[in-house]
Every structure is written in structure tokens, then in C-alpha cells.
Amino acid sequence: MTTIDPFDPLEPFDPFDSFDVISPFDENLVIDLPVYETVLGEAAARGTSPALIDGVTGRAIGYRELERATRRLAAGLADAGVEQGDAVALFATNTLWYPAVPHACARTGAVVCVLDSQADEAELAAQLTESGARWLFTTPALLPIVREAQRLRGAGQRPVEEVFTLEPVDGHRSVQDLIASESPEPIVDIEPVTDITVVHHAVGSRRRAQLTHSDIAADLAVLASDNPLEKGERVLAGVPFAQQDGLAFLTQHALRCGAAVVVVPELMHAPELLDAIRDQRVRTAFVTQSVLYGLVASAPEDVDELGSLERVVCVGPELTPDTAETCAALLGVEHIEYLGRQAFAGIAPPLPGA
Structure with a gap:
């Protein structure tokens, strides 16, 4: 196996020399780093440069703050009883603290x-x-849905031990409460090639996509080649973080590159998204097709109002040439771009006994 650092600018690297065209992963490419080092390894050095921005309020989380928050949040989770190998569910809409979890x-x-x-x-x-x-x-x-889901599981099912919230609410510990923990940061031995770190569960399917630390790093190498982002570039989060592509592009790729992710909770409200593009000087909009159509339908007649916007990267199948050309013109960008690589390929059968 070959171990390389595809993110080192001194190391010439073409992911498509080694990746199968159907899958972004290759067993001969090993990036032997935990995902938090791959993504946030340079975060502390970036200081107060914004990592995450609330597109409505303008509240920003700097890179140094984000890196420290993930460490303290890990300490809070360990203090709550979370151990290596445990499963932690993340059921949430886009919020400022989602990427930290x-x-x-x-x-x-x-x-x-x-x-x-x-x-x-x-x-x-x-x-x-x-x-x-x-x-x-x-x-x-989403707490009412969580409570009812717990009730529907009925007797014999192991209940969730504790429900944390991404924003403060009475009766639950929040991310901020966990970050305030004074416990030491956990020390664990990560095996990036074999240790699963993320599992995606899709509605209506008993199948799941599971990814090791090394899988994610390999996928980021492809994204870095096909969809590069610059340090400080502001990227609109127009895709749910809960989608595989949203998690990869926004909470991993964009943060590894040093970009600032602009978060708007209600993705389908095009006027709010357009306001965020204007107010936060968004350069790249990363969107689903439905969000793209909403932006186009609500776009200002004078596209100069969206003067900061230079790129629109769309998730999903390519539009017809005429539709893509029309959408690009109405948003004032040269053309509609696409994600540029296959979705995650780490598909596994249902969990044993599920």
C-alpha cells in the first residue's frame, strides 16, 4: 500500500491516477490520519478567521474557537460516558454548531x-x-419527533441514554453545556484505515454508507482536485449537512481548505439564502437542485446585487444545457458546476440483528 499526503502542495498528486472512476476510494491509497487532523489540523493557526457564519445573524465561529470547541466537546462527551466504538446519532437540521459534533x-x-x-x-x-x-x-x-420515536420503539429496545441539543433548551444539555466541561480531553488510539467514524442512514432504506477516517481523507483528496476552495472564501451551505455530499463538502472539504461556511437554517427559503449571499459576500453557493431553482425564481432583476457570487456548485444529476445556461445567467455566474465525483461508495449491509 502507498501512504502519501495528497494535501501537501509540494507533492504532485492527481487522484484520478489511482482512483477507480466509479468510486473515489482505492485500497492502495492510505491517508493515515484521523479525520479531525485531516480537516482541522491547521485550524488553530488560522486564528479568528471565520470557519462558520450564521447567514441570518452574522454570528461567526473562528477556526481557533472551532478547534478548541471540538476538543472541549469531546471532553464533555467522554464525561457523559461516550467511549471509543460507541454510536452517537445526529438528527438535526443545519445549525452553526452542527459541524462541530x-x-x-x-x-x-x-x-x-x-x-x-x-x-x-x-x-x-x-x-x-x-x-x-x-x-x-x-x-x-425536532425534539417532539425524537420523543415520539423513542415511544414507538417500545419495550425491549434499548433507549437512547441522553438527548443533547445543538442549541440551548430547557431539560436537555446543549453543545455549549458539554463544551463547558472541565474534564480532560479523551486520549484514544485511532486506526484511520479500519476505524469507522461516520455512518449515513437514509430514509426508506435498510442499507447504510459507512466511512473510515482514511475513506474520508481519500474523498477529500478528490474534492480538492475537482472543486478547490480558497482560504477565506465564503461558501453558502445550500445542502443539508445530513446529506452525504453536504457533510463531505461543507463540514470537511470547506473547513480543510480554510473557507468560511455560511449557514442558513431554512434551506428552502430562497429570499433568506439570497440575503445571506449579499450580506455575507458569498463567493460559492453549494446547493441542491431544488435550492438552485428557488434561488433562480427569487433572483433580483439586477444580478449585480449578487456581485460577490462567482460559482454555483450543484448536487445531483446535471441539468440540461439550456436549463443550466438560464440558471447561470439569472444568478450572474459563468456556468453551473457539479460536484465532480461519485457519491460515497462505502455501502454496507444492514447491521447484524437489525
């Missing part, structure tokens, strides 16, 4: 089970049973 869990050696935020009570109950999660992170608005 997977990286903090990785520092504890836990596996993050990313659940579809569009799941209803029955679907969530099934996903929680399949994942075997002992803890769950959610947003206050």
Missing part, C-alpha cells in the same frame, strides 16, 4: 450515525434501532 465524536473514537433530518417518527425509530445509538444530538424543533 462529528469532529468532536471522532476525537472520542465514537461513530457518528448521521440520520436524515426529514425522517418522521416511525422512520427515526427504525434508524435509531438500526444504529444502536446510545446518545443523540438534535435541534429543539
Whole structure:
């Protein structure tokens, strides 16, 4: 096997020399780093440069603050009982603190089970049973669904031990509460090639995509080649973090590159997204097709109002040439770009006994 650092600018690297065209992963490429080092290894040195920006309020989390928060959040999770190999469910819509959770869990050696935020009570109950999660992170608005899902699981199912929230709410410990822990940061031995760190569960499917630390690093090498981002570049989060591509591009690729991810909770509200593009000087909009169509429908007549916007990267199948050309013109960009690599290929059968 070959161990290289594809992110080193001094090391010439073409991912497509070694990657199969169907999958971004190759067993002969090994990037032997935990995901939090791959993504946030340079975060402390970036200081107060924004890593995450609330597109509505303008509240920003700097890179040094984010890196420290993931360490303290990991300490808080360990203090709560999270151990290496445990499953932690993440069932939430886009919020400012969402990206910190997977990286903090990785520092504890836990596996993050990313659940579809569009799941209803029955679907969530099934996903929680399949994942075997002992803890769950959610947003206050989704708490009623979480409670009903717990009730539907019924007798004989191991309940989630504690539900944490990404924003403060009475009756639950929040991310901020866990970050305030004074416990020491956990020390775990990570095997990047074999240790699973993220599992994606899709609504309506008993199959799941599971990724090791090395899998994610290999995928980031492809993204770095196909969809490069510059330090300080502001990227609109127009894709749910809970989607595989959203988690990869926004919480991993963009942060590894030093970009600033602009978060707007209601992805389908095009006027808010357009306001965020204007107010936060967004240069790249990373969007689903439905969000793209919403932006186009609400775009200002004078595209100069979106003067900072230079790129639109769309998730999903390519549009017809005429549709893509029209969308690009109405948003004032040269053309519509696409993600440029296959979705995650780490597909596994259902969990034993699920």
C-alpha cells in the first residue's frame, strides 16, 4: 500500500491516477490520519478567521474557537460516558454548531450515525434501532419527533441514554453545556484505515454508507482536485449537512481548505439564502437542485446585487444545457458546476440483528 499526503502542495498528486472512476476510494491509497487532523489540523493557526457564519445573524465561529470547541466537546462527551466504538446519532437540521459534533465524536473514537433530518417518527425509530445509538444530538424543533420515536420503539429496545441539543433548551444539555466541561480531553488510539467514524442512514432504506477516517481523507483528496476552495472564501451551505455530499463538502472539504461556511437554517427559503449571499459576500453557493431553482425564481432583476457570487456548485444529476445556461445567467455566474465525483461508495449491509 502507498501512504502519501495528497494535501501537501509540494507533492504532485492527481487522484484520478489511482482512483477507480466509479468510486473515489482505492485500497492502495492510505491517508493515515484521523479525520479531525485531516480537516482541522491547521485550524488553530488560522486564528479568528471565520470557519462558520450564521447567514441570518452574522454570528461567526473562528477556526481557533472551532478547534478548541471540538476538543472541549469531546471532553464533555467522554464525561457523559461516550467511549471509543460507541454510536452517537445526529438528527438535526443545519445549525452553526452542527459541524462541530462529528469532529468532536471522532476525537472520542465514537461513530457518528448521521440520520436524515426529514425522517418522521416511525422512520427515526427504525434508524435509531438500526444504529444502536446510545446518545443523540438534535435541534429543539425536532425534539417532539425524537420523543415520539423513542415511544414507538417500545419495550425491549434499548433507549437512547441522553438527548443533547445543538442549541440551548430547557431539560436537555446543549453543545455549549458539554463544551463547558472541565474534564480532560479523551486520549484514544485511532486506526484511520479500519476505524469507522461516520455512518449515513437514509430514509426508506435498510442499507447504510459507512466511512473510515482514511475513506474520508481519500474523498477529500478528490474534492480538492475537482472543486478547490480558497482560504477565506465564503461558501453558502445550500445542502443539508445530513446529506452525504453536504457533510463531505461543507463540514470537511470547506473547513480543510480554510473557507468560511455560511449557514442558513431554512434551506428552502430562497429570499433568506439570497440575503445571506449579499450580506455575507458569498463567493460559492453549494446547493441542491431544488435550492438552485428557488434561488433562480427569487433572483433580483439586477444580478449585480449578487456581485460577490462567482460559482454555483450543484448536487445531483446535471441539468440540461439550456436549463443550466438560464440558471447561470439569472444568478450572474459563468456556468453551473457539479460536484465532480461519485457519491460515497462505502455501502454496507444492514447491521447484524437489525
